[in-house]
Amino acid sequence: MCGRTACTLGPDEICQACSVRTMKDGKKQYQAPEWRDHPGGKSYTTSYNIAPSRFTPVIISDHHVRGVKRQSDDEVLSPQRIIQPMMWGLIPPFYKGSSPTGHGLTTNNCRVEDIEEKKSYKPSLIKGQRCVVLCDGFYEWQAIKGEKTKQPYFVYAPQPEGIEIWNRESWDKPGVWSEDEGWRGPQLLKIAGLFSFWISTEDWLDFGRIGYKEALTNLTNEVELTWHPVSTAVNNSRNQEPNINVPVSLDKKPPETASSKLMSAWLSKGSAKKDNSALKDMKREPGKTEAPEHYEEKEKKPSPFSKWIKKESDDNANDN
Known part of the structure; x- marks a missing residue:
């Protein structure tokens, strides 16, 4: 995940999009998780272009809010999911400043390879403070040879047929959610995360039953992501036009x-x-000679995202 996301669904829609099928009064029905306002009064605002330090929705276990619930002295009830806004960017546990962003560290991304060594993340990991970050998708940039401006792409989860997550008119219709059929709108992108006060879905959320080492082994990339090029207007986080993540042609x-x-x-x-x-x-330096004709600027190594884009393009060419 990089440094910019989009999250355009309202609180009720987000809860409905995260609904799960359960048994209610002997009948299978879909149940949406509860939305909980931020305890500090911070609010979530929908946006097509979200930068770190903004408040966005995450899923956590209700055990972190209401304490561990027990059916008996020996049996701990399974955690229920709650969705609430949290600030994007982990506040390190050792930070003692008065401003939540005053620590000066970049904590909006964490690599699983060194998560156990980083003193910014390890305490939250050990305490079971795991969560799921919810968004429409995120933006990634690809450098283009000979161009000063990088080309942004919008990366998101595969969508049901006929639904465009960037086009609200393609799905915002009556019956988009019901207890009998669940959510029939766009699929949100769900990203594993940590928080310095909260948690998220299934085994990743169940910190009482699943230790952090076992939870880490479950973090695999099993879902194929989809992407398309978007307007370079996304390069500036002040741009909030609703069509900012609509596909554009590179031609x-x-x-x-x-x-x-x-x-x-x-x-x-x-x-x-x-x-x-x-x-x-x-004019001031008439005697200055130009660079030799054989001189070539040293080419930068392609980024992982560039390699990913090239591989997909080559694969598509081979398929055709």
Whole structure:
């Protein structure tokens, strides 16, 4: 996961999208988890372009809220799921400052490879403070050779036929959820996470029964993700247009928004100044020689995401 997400469903819709099939009065029905407001009064606001430090919904076990519930002295009841907003970015347990973001560390992403060594994450892991982060999807950027601006992609879970998670009109209809049939709208992306005060689904949430070492072994990438290129307007977190994660064609220039037009004008003005400055430098140094013709700029190694995109493109070409 990278540093920007989208989460556009309201609280009720998020709970319905996370409903599970249960037995109620001897009949199988779908039950939506409870929404719990943030205890500190922080609210969740839907957005197409979410940066770290914003409050977004996560699933946790109710044992972290109400304490471990028991049916008897020997039998612990299974945890129930609760959804509540949490700030994106773990507050390290050793941090003693007054501001939740004043620690100066980047804690919005955690690698499973070193999670047991990092003093920022290990205490939450040991205490069973595991959660599931909910979102429509996240954004990832691919560097393009010869281009200054990276191409953003929107990465999300596979969707039911006919549903476009970025297009609300494709699914927001009567009967999108019922106790008999469950949720029939878009599928949210569910990401394993840690919190410094909370938890999430199934074995990952059941910290009383599943130890952290066993929970870590269950973190496998079993779901194939889907992606498509989106407008470069997502590069600026201030851009909140509702069509920011709609697919765009890479064969033609994507439509400009009011924000992107302003940015283009500003960049063009800055480029002109830069070019004039370069000419002045050349006039001041007439004896300066140009770089040899055989000189080539050292090429950067492709990022893992670039390799992923290339592999999918090669596979599709082979299939065709």
